[in-house]
Amino acid sequence: MGKEGSGLVPRVVDHEVRRRQITDAVRRVIVRGGLEAVTFQTVSAEAGVSVRLVQYYFGTKKDFLLATHRSVMQDAGARFMQRWSALGEDATPREAIRAILTELLPLDDRRREEAIVLGAFGWAAITGQGITAEETFAAPRALVAIVADQLRRARHLRAATDRSDPDLDAELITMAIGGLAQGMLQGYTTAHSAVELVEHLLDRVLGTHTV
Template sequence: MGLRLDEREAAGLVPRLVDHEQRRRQITDAVRRVIVGGGLEAVTFQTVAAEAGISVRLVQYYFGTKRDFLLATHRSVMEDAGARFMQRWTALGADATAREAIRAVLTELLPLDDQRREEVIVLGVFAWAAIGGQGITAEETFAAPRALVTIVADQLRRAQPHDSSGPGDPDRDAEIIAMATGGLAHGLLQGYGTAESALGLVEHLLDRILGAEVG
């Protein structure tokens, strides 16, 4: 019996017929679904291969270790969220206020649809894996919150009058916003509150830091 296409790919027999980035994405998407369905402990080469509909050998060809495809999955989630942020900002236009920009970013972090729900679950699982010492270090999970803090802090600085000498601290306020939004996201997953109440709390938080919106 001849080798399947994915087996020939893993053996290096059909390198020109495959988009390697697309194949890697097929695998990391499968990792996400396995995590959502059974947590990190459910992730193995076998379960990922079965979910992706390819051979174990092919998963091993693209990712030599479980840690490799876990970290690639983590990166893919952050890249997807980042791409949505950019789309939202582009849609807002050049005249968007700092508040509108921050609101757009925070809204993308809440599990308000299936894709965002999956991302919140996956990132949460990675965070708990780092806490529990399950092969992922805490440092490797910090890229997403650090990026969020940087984005929000930059927008908060933009909102401050250039001659302001008030008590505002954009970096610390951005940390508060990031932590609060993470809590809201996980609360929604657990059924604590609704999408409407979470969005209302985002507005309340922005009121506290930026001042109530006029008009």
């Protein structure tokens, strides 16, 4: 009897699923012990796979760290798109920006995990732990560009005398939301207060009677 008939057909491995299994394990290790706790051994144990398998998919520690950072930003990006789709084409710039910003706040367990991981990468870049700031800038820059586009749209809908700078305002908003997320993790502010501060920030940038 052949392998197919004997039930011994080799299982097809979904490599993307396996990669995600490993990067999810990296996230959990970071949440519990910070970036310094991440090794091939701790990640393989957390993922329930061999060290050799982790090395097969990610040749170096830096490879799986950067892949983990990308996975966090991709998850956040997917949520942005879901929120935008739910808002519909008639969403105002303020509604669109609010949707983006609240997805970056640690308002539930998943977003809290992501905020901790991103904070760990930021600290690693500051302290020289093998990850440079430039290697993690692509996603924040994309976020700034999205917010700036919405601010330009808002300016177009307001009076022609509006002299605001969408690019600078987008940088300010993005930096502020990052600090607010870290403040929530440290217990400096509550979820309710954080959402209120987002609204206040949007009032300051867009005005209280915004489109």
